[in-house]
Amino acid sequence: MIPFRKMHGLGNDFVVVDDRQKTLGVTPARAAAAADRHRGIGCDQFIVLEPPGEGADVFMRIYNPDGSEAEACGNATRCIAHLLMGETGRESVVVRTVRGDLPCQRLPDGTISADMGPPSLEWQDVPLASAMDTTHLPMTVGAVTDPAACSMGNPHVTFFVGDLDRLDWQALGPEAEHHPLLPARANVGFAQVIDTDHIRLAIWERGAGPTLACGSGACATLVNAHRRGLTGRRARIDLPGGTLTLEWRLDGHVLMAGPVATAFTGEFDWDSFAA
Ligand SMILES: N[C@H](CCC[C@H](N)C(=O)O)C(=O)O
Numbered sequence: 704m705i706p707f708r709k710m711h712g713l714g715n716d717f718v719v720v721d722d723r724q725k726t727l728g729v730t731p732a733r734a735a736a737a738a739d740r741h742r743g744i745g746c747d748q749f750i751v752l753e754p755p756g757e758g759a760d761v762f763m764r765i766y767n768p769d770g771s772e773a774e775a776c777g778n779a780t781r782c783i784a785h786l787l788m789g790e791t792g793r794e795s796v797v798v799r800t801v802r803g804d805l806p807c808q809r810l811p812d813g814t815i816s817a818d819m820g821p822p823s824l825e826w827q828d829v830p831l832a833s834a835m836d837t838t839h840l841p842m843t844v845g846a847v848t849d850p851a852a853c854s855m856g857n858p859h860v861t862f863f864v865g866d867l868d869r870l871d872w873q874a875l876g877p878e879a880e881h882h883p884l885l886p887a888r889a890n891v892g893f894a895q896v897i898d899t900d901h902i903r904l905a906i907w908e909r910g911a912g913p914t915l916a917c918g919s920g921a922c923a924t925l926v927n928a929h930r931r932g933l934t935g936r937r938a939r940i941d942l943p944g945g946t947l948t949l950e951w952r953l954d955g956h957v958l959m960a961g962p963v964a965t966a967f968t969g970e971f972d973w974d975s976f977a978a
Pocket residue numbers: 715747748765767772773774775776777778779857858890908909910911916917918919920
């Protein structure tokens with residue numbers, strides 16, 4: 704039997720397994736089966752802890768429910784940091800991902816902050832299908848148009864909208880995620896700027912669909928909003944699952960802070976998830 708921990712950040716939920724002994728035999732298909740909300744345990748991402756190598760406390764591998772591997776997951780980074788703080792008794796840890804090393808710390812209010820690193824702003828880094836200004840993409844999906852794009856290690860497109868409550872953004876998600884301009888697909892944000900330090904955000908995630916929160920998506924939204932002159936470098940971002948606090952620091956790094964929780968623990972066998 705394989706023990707797991709069910710965690711979430713603002714309802715963006717994860718099944719976490721510890722494969723630091725490299726014995727579990729994780730595959731994309733098995734991760735997808737475990738993530739299935741009807742036949743498996745169910746989660747937005749399946750998270751695997753692996754040996755980090757020198758200079759970090761853990762390597763975190765991220766699988767979407769469709770089995771695709773993601774380069775970044777902000778809310779899972781904060782959850783795993785919290786788990787490591789409990790293991791080590793330390794207030795700061797480093798989570799290594801495909802994208803790089805992410806320093807995390809517990810803040811005085813008990814929330815967990817992750818340094819998600821700098822965004823990548825060039826079209827080929829997002830990536831986009833051809834050379835273009837990433838602050839204004841020639842892209843229209845239903846009622847939304849003219850998004851901005853950047854990468855936080857994973858690709859993000861941000862549409863700025865007037866009233867999120869009057870937009871059926873979930874209906875637009877699949878077409879946007881799979882748009883021809885996006886060779887690696889993308890996470891799609893629908894952002895209503897309330898003030899220069901306050902954004903409401905809904906996210907259709909690549910490989911996962913609508914989630915209650917998306918940490919890397921919140922980072923990308925702040926970056927894209929600031930580049931468009933809509934906000935400063937700090938913002939409170941309200942997502943359906945709750946609020947994240949972010950800063951795009953002058954050194955280029957994006958910090959993102961918020962709560963984390965463990966919902967329950969359990970155990971499974973891979974063959975528990977009958978197709
Ligand atoms: N679906 C994302 C990965 C999870 C991102 C999200 N859960 C976060 O907190 O950043 C992708 O394929 O890039």
